Amino acid sequence: MDERIDRLRAKANSLDVKPGVYLMKDRTGVIIYIGKAKRLKNRVVSYFRQNKGHNEKVRKMVSLVEDFDYIVCDSEFEALVLECSLIKQYTPKYNILLKDDKGYHYVKVTGGQYPQIQAVKQKLSDGAAYIGPYTSSFSVKQSVDEVNKVFMLPVCGKKFPEEFRKTRPCLNYHIKNCAGICMGKVSPADYQQTVKEAVSYLKNGSADSIDQLKHQMEEAAENLEFEKAAKLRDRLLAIQRLAQTQKVLLNTDKDQDFIGIEHSVSTACVAVLKFRGGQLHDKDDFFFYDVYDTEELLLQFLSQYYVKGGDIPKFISLSIELSDLALYQDYLSELAGYKVNLHVPQKGEQKRLIEMAQSNALEQLSLRLNKKSREIVAQQELGKLLGLSKEPEYIESYDISNIGNDYMVGGMVVFANAKPLKSAYKKFSMKENQTQDDYACMREMITRRFKNYFDESVQDEGFKRLPDLILLDGGKGHVNVVEPLLREMGIDVPVFGMVKDSKHKTRAIASSGGEIQIYGNKAAFRLATQIQDEVHRFAISFQRAKHKKNTFTMGLTSVKGIGEKKAFTLLKAFKTQKAMKEATIEELRTAGKLNAETASALYAYLHPEIQP
Incomplete structure (x- = not known):
């Protein structure tokens, strides 16, 4: 003890x-x-x-x-x-900690005759003008993209006037997102006035800019400056259109946060969409590692994210249910000084927006892990469907292949993070079972695989790691054979079978207690089907290769002077039929320890096309 x-x-x-x-x-x-x-x-x-x-x-x-x-x-x-x-x-090591590692962000207005407006992370001593600092990169990038579109400013990075008329206008000019400064038809004075208005728009918002543009447009029209008035009208319409598209997200003007969580193996991402006055105001993404419990993560995230009490909205929507919802609602209310409502949306616009937060978390997580979002979803769905305690990151699958009672072989394939890991594939030629008994062959293959796991002399990494899940190409009978065997060996890995329909397509997942239908779980169904198709392909390819090799071996023994032992020696020396056919008579003689007559006869057998 x-x-x-x-x-x-x-x-x-x-x-x-x-x-x-x-x-x-x-x-x-x-x-x-x-x-x-x-x-x-x-x-x-x-x-x-x-x-x-x-x-x-x-x-x-x-x-x-x-x-x-x-x-x-x-x-x-x-x-x-x-x-x-x-x-x-x-800040204990094993608590989930919300680290404040976000830097400051600025809007940069470059110098020169033709300044450009950019989103940057650092404020330099380079003569440029800076607006900020801001803590949200989302707000800065969104504002800069918005202002460049509305005021038709260049974002191509070209230097003006040095690069005037050197190239044709880009796509932004043709879709009216840029005034085509590169053509050299806009004077420095007019351009700088446009930039000045753009900066005012950034500092004062769209409402002030709309009032200012209306006044300038009316003034230009009174002065019969119709071309200028038309440009101001187009800019005014662009701002109004942009303002309208920003208001489609919330039907009310209340302040609300939507918090979505996505989790893959031991890494999680929390995404916060912040609505202020009914519009999407900001977005935050946070990553956490060595995480296994999403509820624990969300509870500690809520207490740390809002701990300063400076910007707690009255409504916070969550993507998962919490057992301590009322407790944390009271805690946040005390921090804020007013009633804060926590809830999990079930339908309508609120449900759509919490799904948007989850989608954002999933996308950010897939980028961070260098995995496709559908691969993360497939692992999550499969783990939930099978009732596993954790997402199956590393899956081993087994299949048996034979021709009657001949060439009994097995194949093991590995899927890591929902993708084939071919370096870990294994082939097994049956040694103890030479009859057509799939259960006995499966038992032999599993026994040999995990004996290698326990054998300290075996250094192959493919044998030294335990899988999170074992999938057998077969039904309940296969599972009932393998589960007791693993228990005897002290291996605690969940085992399921993959059942095919009459068209050899994956139909269900088999357990020792019955079958689990998977048609309703698209991502899990695709992953299980991919695994079953791959393990079947691998096993049958090995069986066919072995059959072909044995057929070739039998052909070699038809040459006078070559028995099974010499045929095996030749195959071991040359590895492939192609290499043996490319060998000279002398190379054949040396490798197989043949006499000159037998080597010549073998060469003739390998090259029937040159015989008289």
Whole structure:
């Protein structure tokens, strides 16, 4: 028994069954985790039980705990407030921490006769004018794109007037997003006036710009400057159109945040869409690593993201249900000084916008992990469908192939992050089972695969890693053969079968208790079908290659002076039929240890096209 765990469990059993906060410490006394509990004793004791339900992060944290402190509170709300305060103070290693690593952003107006408006991350001493700083890159980029379109300013990066008339106007000119400055028909004075108006638009907003443009347009028309009035009218219409498109997102003018979460293996992304006055005002994305519980992540995110209390909207929509929803709603209300409503939208516009937040989180996560969003969704769907405790990142699949009682072979394919990992594929030629018995062959293949896992002399990385999921090309019978075998070997990996229909298409997932239909889960269905098709292709390709090789071997033994042993020696030396056919008589003689007559006869057999 572990003396450390016994000691900690005994201490935990002495705690009170009241709300409180606990502080886990390592052997140096450093606080590595802080948590709250409605019932302090029950929660702390759970860490020191032999609990297979603990995820990898918790197991690792518990392995480092040498002692813990605790603070009893009068209520769960008081415990939550204290937990948030202590996490902020100590920033423990194993708590989910919201790091403020966002830099400042600026709007840059370059110098010269033809200045350009750009979104930049740094303020330099380069003579340019800067507007800012802003903390939101989203707002800065959106504003710069908007103002360049409305005022038809160039975004091509060309230097003017040096590059006047050197190239044809780009697409932006033809779609009326640019005035075509590169043609040299806009004077520096007119251009700088346009930039001045654009900067005013950035600083004062569209309402002031609309009033100003209306006044200028009317003044130009009175002075019979119709061309100028027409340009001002077009700019005014562009601003009004842009303002209209910005108002389609919320039907009310209330302030509201939509928080979406997407999770893949141990990495998660939280996306916050911030609506102010009914318009999308800002967007934040945060990444978290070594995360296994999305509810825990969201709870700690809420307490840390809004902890300053400066910009808490009255309405916050969430993508997942929380068991402590009312508790955190009260906590945020106290921070804000007014009632804050937390809810999970179920329909209508609110549902559409929370799905938008989730889509944004998924897209950002796929970019960060260098994975396609559909691959992340496929893993998530398959894990949920099969009731797995975690998303299956690393999947092994097995199939048996044969021709009657001959050439009994098996194939193992691996899918990592929903993509084939061909470097980990394995081939098995049956040694113990030479009859047409798929169950016996599957048992032999699985046994040999995991014996290699336990064998310390085996260095092949494809054998040294345990999969998150095993999929067999077969039904309930295959699962019932393999599951007991894995238990005997001490392997704790979930096993399922893949069942085909009459057209050899994946129909369902088989478990020891029956079948799970997958047609309704498109991403999971596509992934399971891809895996089943690939393992079948790999196994049958190996079986056909072996059959072809054995047929060739039998042909070699038809040459006088060559038996099975010499045929095997020749194949081992040349590896392929092509290499053997390209060999000279002398090379054949040396490799097979043949006499001159047999080597000549073999060469003649390999080259029937040159025989008289």
